[in-house]
Amino acid sequence: MTTPGTPARSRTGEPATGTAGPRIVVTGATGAVGRHVARLLAQRAPARHSLFVRDPGKAAALGLPGPAVRGDYTDPESLRRAFDGADAVFVVTANPLRPEDDERVLAAARAGGVRHAVKLSWCGVADPGADDLVARWNRRSEELLRDSGLSWTVLRIRTPMSNALAWAPSIRDRGAVRAFGGAARTACVDPRDVAMAAVAALTDPQQHLGRTYALAGPEALSPREQTGVLAEVLGRHLAFEESAEEEARAGWSRRYGERIADALVSGARRRAGGAAAACDDGTLARLLGRRPRTFREWATDHAREFI
Numbered sequence: 307m308t309t310p311g312t313p314a315r316s317r318t319g320e321p322a323t324g325t326a327g328p329r330i331v332v333t334g335a336t337g338a339v340g341r342h343v344a345r346l347l348a349q350r351a352p353a354r355h356s357l358f359v360r361d362p363g364k365a366a367a368l369g370l371p372g373p374a375v376r377g378d379y380t381d382p383e384s385l386r387r388a389f390d391g392a393d394a395v396f397v398v399t400a401n402p403l404r405p406e407d408d409e410r411v412l413a414a415a416r417a418g419g420v421r422h423a424v425k426l427s428w429c430g431v432a433d434p435g436a437d438d439l440v441a442r443w444n445r446r447s448e449e450l451l452r453d454s455g456l457s458w459t460v461l462r463i464r465t466p467m468s469n470a471l472a473w474a475p476s477i478r479d480r481g482a483v484r485a486f487g488g489a490a491r492t493a494c495v496d497p498r499d500v501a502m503a504a505v506a507a508l509t510d511p512q513q514h515l516g517r518t519y520a521l522a523g524p525e526a527l528s529p530r531e532q533t534g535v536l537a538e539v540l541g542r543h544l545a546f547e548e549s550a551e552e553e554a555r556a557g558w559s560r561r562y563g564e565r566i567a568d569a570l571v572s573g574a575r576r577r578a579g580g581a582a583a584a585c586d587d588g589t590l591a592r593l594l595g596r597r598p599r600t601f602r603e604w605a606t607d608h609a610r611e612f613i
Contacts, residue, residue, distance in 0.1 A: 327352030334398025342501030389418030
């Protein structure tokens with residue numbers, strides 16, 4: 307493998323020539339952040355990028371630019387094909403029950419000659435009170451990255467604003483939002499802002515080597531307050547309905563299984579105690595060169611998805 311700071315080399319082992327920029331692989335490319343990373347990279351010539359996806363059809367339906375490589379984290383050969391000759395990778399894993407995904411991704415990155423990895427993580431990693439399955443998995447994923455031999459940047463994020471899209475069906479059908487922890491404030495962050503920070507670290511890694519950034523939004527809002535903002539943006543009355551803990555746990559269990567549901571309930575309890583209310587401390591603003599977007603701005607830009 308190449309080491310950080312060494313020139314890129316061709317398949318023959320000779321230094322690469324020409325004006326082509328770094329080749330970047332985007333994993334999690336159809337996710338809330340990854341889709342915006344792909345779109346931003348398409349605008350950042352001479353950077354080149356490809357998408358590592360399980361379903362190229364979904365990437366096409368989202369209109370994502372760049373060639374899509376079909377693969378899965380459980381398939382080492384597909385990872386090898388995707389990372390061979392790449393310079394940097396945006397690492398997104400999503401299954402706390404499958405921690406070996408990070409090991410496979412990093413092993414394939416090393417074998418393919420990748421020099422820099424930008425990892426999407428979670429602000430709860432830094433919370434000493436967070437000791438649930440999801441927190442432990444994220445901590446371990448970061449440790450694997452730091453020990454991987456690659457140069458790295460970690461982006462720890464608060465809850466993405468796009469999680470509010472889960473309310474769209476009930477808003478359309480009933481004019482209501484039903485959620486657990488209606489009073490718990492979170493400094494949710496716009497995925498587009500996170501993507502801009504990721505692209506900065508992917509395309510100019512020397513400026514971000516060994517850095518761990520905590521990325522939060524500019525204001526702390528509760529689900530009840532977010533519902534109020536959506537009502538104003540949509541110009542209609544929306545009711546907020548508080549979900550009981552057991553109802554929330556049952557729904558999460560059906561979707562994710564009991565172990566992850568337990569972790570999500572634990573996280574919700576910590577949010578109720580103010581664990582996620584800390585707003586941007588200037589880190590994201592510095593990376594963006596402007597203030598982070600507010601939830602109202604995000605809601606305005608996505609209003610049609612609630613209609």
